[in-house]
Amino acid sequence: MVRMVKLASIVVIVLIFIACSPSNLILTGNIEANTKITYEGKFDEILDVVAPNAKYALLIGTDGTAVLLTSQSFSNIYIQKNNSVWDSKATNLPAVCNIRNLKEICIYSRIPNNNNNFADRLNNFEFLGQSSKNGYYIRKYKERNGDQF
């Protein structure tokens, strides 16, 4: 009986540990399913490994704010993890590219791995405008769901 309680306690502790540990950042779009970002770094270098033919990336925050970037901008974005949340940092791009608490990055790949899920996902967003800085253009969106919009 004592042994059973000990075992259950260990299982609970392990589950709590897993729940509290920083999760990976999900990549969606027309790329291989279940692709994730697991480490910090320059966005272009990360994508070279996980989605090498990426042409567009839609960075999506948990508050529904999203930014559409072309591949020319990828080297100007740094993906970093603060405590348990993922952020994007950029100094050479419009300020809106600094998104706190990313929940997902949706990728459009030149060589698709499945149907155009990128276009489907983008259709969930309302276009807010376009801006540029240092010759880099971005489009700003807001997710259309419930009270987020």
Added chain:
Amino acid sequence: MKIKLVGIIMLLNSLLFSIELIDADRIVQIDRAKLQNYNKIEITTQRNKDGEEKNDNWIGIKITDILDEFKVTNYDKLCFISSDNYLVRISKEDLLSNESILALVRNGKNLDDEHIRLVIPSIRDMFWIQDISTIKTETISDLPFPHTIHFAESILHQTQIREELPPFVKVSGYTFTEIMSSAFPFLKDEILIVGKDGVKHNLDYDNYLKNAVLIKRDNSLDLRSPDMPAGMWIKDLAYVQIFDVAVIFINHFSSLEDVRSLLDWDNFPEKVILHTDEKTEKHISSEKFNFGIWSKARWLEW
């Protein structure tokens, strides 16, 4: 009785009239009574309409006076939309450097609400929109220089021509969506449409282009949409751009230099990478479209 009814309808119409001024998150309604309170200026215009010289005298309100009252300063363009969805965009420079007015009187006669119109003497009268329902500020600057250009002809060759394109009759061609979805990763939001004659519209896909068709006329395609007033249809469609991807109709151009001239591009790459079905090659960007591999190219990038 009939006269009374018409009078009531006119009175109601007049009460219902207002122009919506949208500046970022702020929306202001400007009704006719409000318009009458502004200072008026008088301007004269000379234009050639259907081969006839037309001289008009206008009395109206300076657009900048309206903007000043509501402290509207942070914009690059003003977008004017009419009740029937006609749309024109006027740059801040044009508004500030010209006598741009909202005309209330023409040649001594008061204009009906639906004939109140934008008048800018130095700009072609196709931009003098009337029956204005909305004036919207836009801070969006120009489009990015396209990084990828598709040749429309290679898409058209692979697409079955349609003999029916409702609601248009006795025409043949393609739907806008079936041609463009082959080139663009997404069809959404603002799309730049340019005709061979340089007429440009920056249009929202859902509102204007979702049901658009490309109608074949000799070696050219005209863009029409049931969601656009006929005055906005594009004759001899030459160029379409979404974000950093473009489609060109090469029969209207002899080389990329012509495209550059039509689009007013400042920068231009010296070399481009051409893609055909069989190979990919780097070429000088100023070469003619009928030269070597160019005639077989499906798309290019740099």
